[in-house]
Amino acid sequence: MYQATPKQSAPEPGPQAIHHEWRTAENSATYVQSKLRSMKELKPNLTLLxxxxxxxxxSITFAKAIPKGLVTAIDLNPDILTRAxxxxxxxxxxxxxxxQADxxxxxxADETFDITHCHQxxxxLKAPWGVLREMLRVTKPGGILAAREGDLETECVWPELPGLLRFHRLAVDIIKIGGGSTNAGRQLLSWALKAGAKREQATATFGTWCYSERADKDAWAQGIIKMVGAGRVHDLALKMGLATEDELVGMGKAWQExxxxxxxxxxxxxxxILIQK
Amino acid sequence: MYQATPKQSAPEPGPQAIHHEWRTAENSATYVQSKLRSMKELKPNLTLLxxxxxxxxxSITFAKAIPKGLVTAIDLNPDILTRAxxxxxxxxxxxxxxxQADxxxxxxADETFDITHCHQxxxxLKAPWGVLREMLRVTKPGGILAAREGDLETECVWPELPGLLRFHRLAVDIIKIGGGSTNAGRQLLSWALKAGAKREQATATFGTWCYSERADKDAWAQGIIKMVGAGRVHDLALKMGLATEDELVGMGKAWQExxxxxxxxxxxxxxxILIQK
Structure with a gap:
């Protein structure tokens, strides 16, 4: 278990973290906010997984939103939790x-949390409905399950610089090699029903990522520029033959432009998707 | 000029109208609402083009939102205005x-309207920035220009039935044949700058269409089913060799499923995009 106490040895944020740490419950879980507020009025000490x-x-912005409640944040990777x-x-x-948890x-135990949540x-995952089934299991009756997943195939950029389109193909290839889905967003309702949710319990919507203001563009582009310059994505691309070093350099330049x-x-x-259990 | 008076000979809504008439300022101009409210507080008799x-x-839901104001609704096609x-x-x-207007x-005249708006x-159009330039011209200083355009290439459906994907290709072909853009949404900011707007005047966001509830799905699917069954789109598809009759039938069946x-x-x-003039 990783307590929120100072860690001398905490890793620095990695390349992806520049963008990942831009995410908050406000900008990435807007669809949950209204329900969260009404639940909190009835029960201030909500538990959220x-x-x-x-x-x-x-997770941290959820914790701020329910100051009398408790958030349990899990990840398979203990290192990232140290950072968190x-x-x-x-x-x-x-x-x-x-x-740390799978x-x-x-x-x-069954029916432990008022709210279960996941984002991206x-x-x-190869069997995302398996995770949704587990999340449903540990959600209390009367509670909610909330999930949000990108739909990478719908990503659009302007101007359509060749290096940006090349990066998009690389991102698609990396997700697919890992056994993931590049069209997850559109399938979320389907996965939830496969996990045992009933259609009438589910509300499916679409949200967006939008970057057009300078600060948002900077965070997004700089994350990618570092990612294609060195580290896991860079090394994987070369090792799997998904891109050459020159192409990776070209991607970085395109994002800078x-x-x-x-x-x-x-x-x-x-x-x-919101599932009302 | 078409006054809002009863028309004995008013045409019945066409196939596309089933979906087009689902649109309101609330569901299709959400990004304008906050600015509209603050402008109305200062000036109840707003004028909107x-x-x-x-x-x-x-247009009609805008008129309801500014009961002391006046909406001028223009279209190149006089028949659709009779319907409106x-x-x-x-x-x-x-x-x-x-x-009726081009x-x-x-x-x-220059600087006539507090708000100029267009949707889809x-x-x-072949030169969309030309229309934006005109809209900017007739917008008063201190007023706003608001525009929203779909980005057809980002359309995603689930389940990915072959007939749905085939219909998507037909829709793309029809827009392109007409000289339009299937990636308009991502270009809107670019077009606005080309029309003379300054970057600091512009706020660019993305919204979504989302259909997952039965009533919304019915409106969307039935509109398309009629469209591929007869009328302008059906005839154009056959005439231009964009699809066979069998394929059109298959599309209709897929949307029904x-x-x-x-x-x-x-x-x-x-x-x-919102441009603050």
Missing amino acids: DVGAGSGTI ATVADSEGVTNIKFQ AYKLPF VLCH WQETDDATLGMLHGE | DVGAGSGTI ATVADSEGVTNIKFQ AYKLPF VLCH WQETDDATLGMLHGE
């Missing part, structure tokens, strides 16, 4: 605990 | 006038 919490910025604990601590958030086998987790272009935009659909 | 108003359901006037009359909306040459118009499928979803990104 965040599955695949990563560097924890969404550091972020929580630096923000003075104490009503959160971090725990989302396919949640180490919690299922798209990476995009970042500095006045009329640049990026959009992507995200599927969202 | 709706460009390419079609069957007028968005009938809809306005049936809803008892009188602060709206309809006028969006490239707006018949209004520019994507059909989609409509009746519990886990069916459809999403599409829409580019949105």
